[in-house]
Amino acid sequence: MNKALNRESEPWMMGGKAAVLLYVISETYFGTETPGRSWLLLAYLIYLALNIAIPCIPYLPARLLLSGFSAAASAMAALRLDPLFALLIPFNLLELAAASRRPVLGAVVLTAVPVFLLPAGPRPLVLLTGALALLLEQGLRSLSFRLMRLEEREDRLKRDLERVTRSLHENREHLRQSEYTFKLEERNRLSQQIHDELGHAMAGALIQMEAARSLLQSNPAKSGELLGNAIAISREGLEQIRLTLRSNKPQPEEIGIHRLRLLLEELSFNQDISATLSHSGDLEMVTSLQWNVIAQNTTEAVTNALKYSGASSLHLEIQVLNRFVKAVVTDNGRGAGTIAKGLGIRGMEERAARCGGTVIADGSRGFRVTTLLPIGQDAVL
Structure with missing residues (x-):
């Protein structure tokens, strides 16, 4: 997580380094007539090269090594060329402190180190720069941490939404299958009910009519009686159909x-x-x-x-x-x-x-x- 947080805060830290470096250049190169300007240019270039290379290297030990070199080069320039080069040290020390188990305590201790290496004159300015750099780094870490939490929460919500959506589709499919099964069962029930209640009645009426036809010449009276029974059975069957359909038809x-x-x-x-x-x-x-x-x-x-x-x-x-x-x-x-x-x-x-x-x-x-x-x-x- 620290590595991800460092990646999020790198552009802002690079901006802070650039701002302080521009101030140091304006004061040491243009502000006074300092002899040995070629050494100043060399110090600027070394600082730029090291700090531009730091975010380009993916391996944390190599990045920390470059930060240490940059802090040492700035300290050497502060002792040999101009004390204002100490303003560049806190940013590199903060990068080293970020890799420790207690980054806040390490940052406070390491940021205060350059103050004791300087004469009394530039100490307040260096202390102010270190404090501002510390506040910037901690603020960026806090914002980056919140952003990561929000991204994790967003990913979790997306997964939950996908799971709920998938479950909803499965439930809708299950509901559709259940509805189709219910319709099949209802059709089967109606078919069985009509067969049980009407089929037997129609079979009995058919038998009665067949018997009436066979007795039509030899025994007209019996034939008429059987035909009357068949008509009554048919009428009862039709009434049963009407009652069945009425009971199953929704209002x-x-x-x-x-x-x-x-x-x-x-x-x-x-x-x-x-x-x-x-x-x-x-x-x-x-x-x-x-x-x-x-x-x-x-x-x-x-x-x-x-x-x-x-x-x-x-x-x-x-x-x-x-x-x-x-x-x-x-x-x-x-x-x-x-x-x-x-x-x-x-x-x-x-x-x-x-x-x-x-x-x-x-x-x-x-x-x-x-x-x-x-x-x-x-x-x-």
């Missing part, structure tokens, strides 16, 4: 409300929107045709909300009143003072009109689409 309100609930659940799953449903009243009063109109108008209202309103939540409320059934789709998106009736709203009005109802669209606070359909004798079918 219109069950189909209608579950169809709407499925529509909103798919909307919440596939879109970034919260969709809810509520209902009140006797849903058995709503006919199949009215459920179809409500479902189609709800689908159209949802489509308009996704395209134009930018809503984050949507609610469908169905109320069965004394004379009307009211379906209201509301969202929290951008409303409109005036609503232009396009093909979608006209289509909703036409569907409602075929049932004797009407559609009211309001955009004062979000979009609100209300479908009113008459109940009972008021319905025009």
Whole structure:
């Protein structure tokens, strides 16, 4: 982890070194008439070469060795050429301290070393530079550590998301297979029930009719009796078929409300929107045709909300009143003072009109689409 943190802070440390080096050059080369400028140039070049090579070397021991050479060269230049070269030492010492088990303590101790190697004059400036370099290095380490933690958390969240997504797909596939299996089982159950209840009845009626046909000439009375039995058996079988189909056929309100609930659940799953449903009243009063109109108008209202309103939540409320059934789709998106009736709203009005109802669209606070359909004798079918 220390190696990764050092890599993150290298550009900033190089910038700090460059700034201090420019200050040293301006003061030692241009600021005073110092003899032996060629030695100054040599010192600058040695420092540049060593510190440019440090981030280019991947091996940590070699990098630490170069940092040590650079600190030693800066100390030699401070003793032989100009004390201001000591300003360059803290950055290399911080690089050495970063490899220790206690980087903060090592950095403080090593940063204070150059102060005792100098005369009293430049000591405050060197101490200030060392303190600023230490603060820069520790701040960069802290930020780099936080960045690494955030990256690790992001990777962990990505893995969790992939796992949840994969599990969701598997569950959906399992649900699809379960639904298909349920349909097969239901078809098998109906087939077996019809065979058990109707097959035997039809077989008995067929036997009775065959016997009646054979006795038609020799014993008309018995033939008529057998034929009557066959007719009664057939009538009972047909009644049994009707009762079986009626008991297995779902009620219109069950189909209608579950169809709407499925529509909103798919909307919440596939879109970034919260969709809810509520209902009140006797849903058995709503006919199949009215459920179809409500479902189609709800689908159209949802489509308009996704395209134009930018809503984050949507609610469908169905109320069965004394004379009307009211379906209201509301969202929290951008409303409109005036609503232009396009093909979608006209289509909703036409569907409602075929049932004797009407559609009211309001955009004062979000979009609100209300479908009113008459109940009972008021319905025009």
